[in-house]
Amino acid sequence: MHKKELIEYGDQKIEWARAHMPVLEIIRKSFEKEKPLEGRRIAMALHVEAKTAVLVETLAVGGAEVAITGCNPLSTQDDVSAALCTRDNISSCAKYECSNEEYYAAMDKVLAIEPDITIDDGADLIFKLHTERQELLPNILGGCEETTTGIHRLKAMEKDGALKMPVMAVNDAMTKFMFDNRYGTGQSSWDGIMRTTNLLVAGKNVVVGGYGWCGKGVAMRAKGLGANVIVTEIDPIRALEAKMDGNLVMPMKEAAKIGDIFVTTTGNRDIITREHFEVIKDGAILSNSGHFNVEIDLENLEDMAKGVRTVRKNIKEYDLGSRKVYVLADGRLVNLAAGDGHPAEVMDMSFANQALCVRHIAENKLANGVHAVPKEIDMHVAELKLMSMGVAIDSLSEAQCEYMCGWKSGT
Numbered sequence: 181m182h183k184k185e186l187i188e189y190g191d192q193k194i195e196w197a198r199a200h201m202p203v204l205e206i207i208r209k210s211f212e213k214e215k216p217l218e219g220r221r222i223a224m225a226l227h228v229e230a231k232t233a234v235l236v237e238t239l240a241v242g243g244a245e246v247a248i249t250g251c252n253p254l255s256t257q258d259d260v261s262a263a264l265c266t267r268d269n270i271s272s273c274a275k276y277e278c279s280n281e282e283y284y285a286a287m288d289k290v291l292a293i294e295p296d297i298t299i300d301d302g303a304d305l306i307f308k309l310h311t312e313r314q315e316l317l318p319n320i321l322g323g324c325e326e327t328t329t330g331i332h333r334l335k336a337m338e339k340d341g342a343l344k345m346p347v348m349a350v351n352d353a354m355t356k357f358m359f360d361n362r363y364g365t366g367q368s369s370w371d372g373i374m375r376t377t378n379l380l381v382a383g384k385n386v387v388v389g390g391y392g393w394c395g396k397g398v399a400m401r402a403k404g405l406g407a408n409v410i411v412t413e414i415d416p417i418r419a420l421e422a423k424m425d426g427n428l429v430m431p432m433k434e435a436a437k438i439g440d441i442f443v444t445t446t447g448n449r450d451i452i453t454r455e456h457f458e459v460i461k462d463g464a465i466l467s468n469s470g471h472f473n474v475e476i477d478l479e480n481l482e483d484m485a486k487g488v489r490t491v492r493k494n495i496k497e498y499d500l501g502s503r504k505v506y507v508l509a510d511g512r513l514v515n516l517a518a519g520d521g522h523p524a525e526v527m528d529m530s531f532a533n534q535a536l537c538v539r540h541i542a543e544n545k546l547a548n549g550v551h552a553v554p555k556e557i558d559m560h561v562a563e564l565k566l567m568s569m570g571v572a573i574d575s576l577s578e579a580q581c582e583y584m585c586g587w588k589s590g591t
């Protein structure tokens with residue numbers, strides 16, 4: 181596509197997203213007036229698509245210089261990346277379908293800005309800072325982390341005494357994970373699967389690997405589409421919850437024999453592996469909505485396959501002799517590599533938390549380590565979102581406040 185046309189498409193997508201992100205719009209207006217990020221340099225590795233672009237614009241409007249690259253080799257939308265590069269104080273070096281080498285080389289390019297603040301989705305940028313670019317660490321005021329697995333990695337670094345900067349655990353804000361991970365992943369995973377396969381979900385056996393926030397959303401929406409939902413888990417409490425929510429619960433070894441569509445959401449590796457491929461049903465469709473590309477063991481699948489071919493964009497067929505298995509988007513996040521990711525309204529809340537946490541880092545001297553998002557930020561995002569939706573709620577009377585805090589009133 182011609183560059184001018186590419187930029188036009190990118191601009192259209194960003195404008196549409198912006199129109200559906202009212203909370204971020206309010207924050208953008210306050211940033212425009214108060215310039216809380218004046219002089220700050222922000223390096224980001226996030227999914228470079230329209231909703232992220234609205235966050236990037238908000239940070240730049242707040243006075244920052246922003247350099248961004250992708251956080252997944254298959255989730256970048258080149259038109260959005262091109263449009264971002266036309267903005268003042270913003271550069272993007274993200275590219276769709278980049279190789280592993282290009283992916284990590286692009287991280288070096290964004291770090292060339294010599295950031296004082298970072299934003300990650302999966303902690304790759306922070307990992308690079310701590311391994312290959314340690315000379316940049318003394319400049320860093322802090323970072324923000326967008327996703328569950330990123331926070332697991334950062335907490336592991338903190339435990340080992342290896343984390344040398346403050347990081348805000350944006351994922352763990354309630355206005356993030358309860359909505360983004362659940363309703364966002366629930367809707368966008370099915371969007372990705374349906375637009376890629378163009379097949380019916382009703383009546384199928386859908387196997388959801390993991391019943392965390394993402395898994396609950398994926399299972400809930402599968403049920404709404406008319407599927408029979410099977411959940412696999414390793415945590416007895418989550419398994420019980422899945423069962424009482426009305427799902428079948430069983431080990432993957434059993435689920436593999438009867439599943440038609442699989443969606444992994446664990447953030448762990450080897451969820452569907454050789455022992456499952458050995459018994460998997462002919463025609464099974466495998467997808468991942470968790471993390472990276474290790475939930476489906478593609479190495480073993482390739483090793484077992486007599487042939488591999490692309491049968492439709494983002495669908496690879498693995499010929500196992502008597503059976504064929506189909507993998508979507510090379511086992512990478514199906515909602516982002518084969519779709520547009522979460523809807524704008526939900527990213528509105530996630531990225532409002534990001535913008536306010538970046539401001540929090542810029543205005544406070546934080547100690548090294550993983551920090552919870554302050555309760556006031558979480559509540560503020562919820563209040564703004566409710567307001568934007570035209571939803572009013574009750575407030576506690578003085579007597580109710582006293583009653584809730586007291587112990588003297590009984591039956």
Ligand code: NAD
Binds near residue numbers: 329395447470
């Ligand atoms: P979570 O911790 O709430 O849930 C993960 C669940 O997987 C847990 O219940 C855990 O017990 C289970 N699990 C772990 N190993 C398992 C195994 N071997 N078999 C079965 N179940 C297993 O985490 P979450 O917030 O739901 O996030 C899950 C993953 O999705 C993370 O990697 C996160 O970064 C990612 N994520 C993706 C998107 C997206 O857009 N696709 C959005 C948010 C989060």
Ligand code: SAH
Binds near residue numbers: 301326329351471530
């Ligand atoms: N970078 C890793 C991490 C998982 S991505 C990987 O690509 O494998 C999971 C994160 O993507 C979620 O926490 C969610 O907030 C974010 N996400 C989902 N939809 C998005 C969208 N439309 N735009 C930007 N980020 C999105």
